Amino acid sequence: MSDRPALLEVRDLRVTFPTRAGDVHAVSDVTFSVGRGERVGLVGESGSGKTATALAISGLLPQSVSMSGSIRLTGRELTGLGRRDRRKLCGAHVGMIFQNPQSSLNPAMTVGRQIVEPLRLHLGLSRVSARTRALELLDEVGMPAPARSFDEYPHRFSGGMRQRAMIAMALSCRPELIIADEPTTALDVTIQAQILELLARLCAEHDSTLLVITHDLGVLAGLADRILVMYSGRILEEGPVDCIYHRALNPYTLALLAAVSRIDRPLEKLRPIPGDPPSGLQMPSGCVFHTRCPHVTGICRTEVPALLPGADPGHRCACHLAGHLDGLPLDAGARR
């Protein structure tokens, strides 16, 4: 795992959504920790359970959802807490940045009021000092003309500026943990680059801990120290960023890397992962990826592979065939 003291520890997390068609297992037996000051990327396709994991940590899952396991933030257990205590704790210590700033900002409130609210609520600042602090925050996230932006409504802003406002809100209480769920997916490339740079700079300045959730491996290469790869509610591989990009062992990670179109390599045919992820209603037996894996063998269909250490420190991979894939076509292609 990490050599830094853990800020966040998630153990055996299970999240199940009851639906009319039956229970959907969004997250199954997820265990990981995030060290203080660390920047961790959680990668997965839609339906992999990455957002459900984030919502479980921040306590934003609806009450109808059943959840088990343990989530500890700075050593305190969050799962048993009542709603009020939990809100108090998470409000002050966890900052959330959502994918779509258009729908997560309140359209009927000025941006300024939305930043002031948590400051008054969680830090108990006076009206005047909350306003001063909010203006500082707007300036810090690179909002042009903070004083004017303070009194504007979100619809007057471009996507990039809205995301800056979201970041200002998330940072307002100086949270120890920032969770960013697809922070740049809705943005243009040049704005995406600005926002990623901003996140990296702010984390470095305040020594904040960052958990970034995305489906885009490109975004994480320059931002994360460590990567967790999720598929169908399980972590299939985790490790330091260089290790995941250059020495990944799990066929799913390799397939994900091979499916990315990129501009820094000679053009070659994309190799899509055939098929679709399982539905969550009916989880495949054994390894969750076996239905799409090019290397599937007998044991993959019957036994769930454990997350076992690889050669690099901190590298763990859940695959029965890890380390035995050398020379197989997908493996060779994805590495080059």
Place this chain on the structure above:
Amino acid sequence: MTSPLLEVRDVRKAFPIVRGHSLRRSVGSITAVDGVSLTLGTGETLGLVGESGCGKSTLARCILRLIEPTAGQIEFDGRDVLACDKRELRRLRRDMQIIFQDPYASLNPRMRVEQLVAEPLVVHEITATRRETRARVTELLQLVGLAEEHADRYPHSFSGGQRQRIGIARALATSPKLLILDEPVSALDVSSRAQILALLEGLQARLGLSYLFVSHDLSVVRYISQRVAVMYLGKIVELATRDALFHHPQHPYTQALLSAVPLPDPEHERHRRRIRLKGEATPDVSIIGSCRFRTRCPVARQVCAESEPPLESADASGHAAACYFPGTLHRT
């Protein structure tokens, strides 16, 4: 390239800015597409790249006349698109189809897949009997990699990638020559994105389709296109073959765009120097008669404010950039 399938000449689209409720009046206009010319050959893919608000989707819709361009000429397959009356236009649209970005919003949730794919066949009177329609639907579903049993399901039971396949099957129903793809993979995950790109490639080879591929994602455009046009605030600022554009970008905006694309390579990312652009693209009056990129350009000089640089080819390959100082910025 033989004679082009599609030729767009100096197309312009201005939207009025309307104020007031009971006394609605136009107080000015925003020119979303400002004099764009391009050609597309048979079997060719032209990538049209730009950021939101640059006018790329407006241009795509103008070509189909889903919105009426304010000025310009559009010639498709030897016919003057803008001169067509309603009936001719309907006939013409058999040959040019569009695929939209959001497969969640572009399929009627109350129609079954069979009805969705059969709709264009019925509207354009392509098949005569029910049996014929059903057979063609099955054929189309197979063409895009869906199974016959999918025909009776509703869109909600499909993933994003599968829905986009349904959209493609619908577009192919009329056997078009040109597909306009407006951000067709932007709403999809990487793995379904790769599946759809591979599907589009295969369909092009099999059916000899021409694609106008509109996207903000440069890595996807590089993968699928033979030529690429870069748009900024309503104008094409650079036009080149794929390799020329990605290896030797000339316009500072193209260079900045390329330097902003994240690379899935941690080592490279750590040492990368990005060209940082100030602010965001905002259309305002000050850009008239000058270079539109001037206010954000790292190499702008006096002359850029005095007149607008034309889109000119510097070499025989047709690589053109609308810049007085092309290639001065270097990518790292």
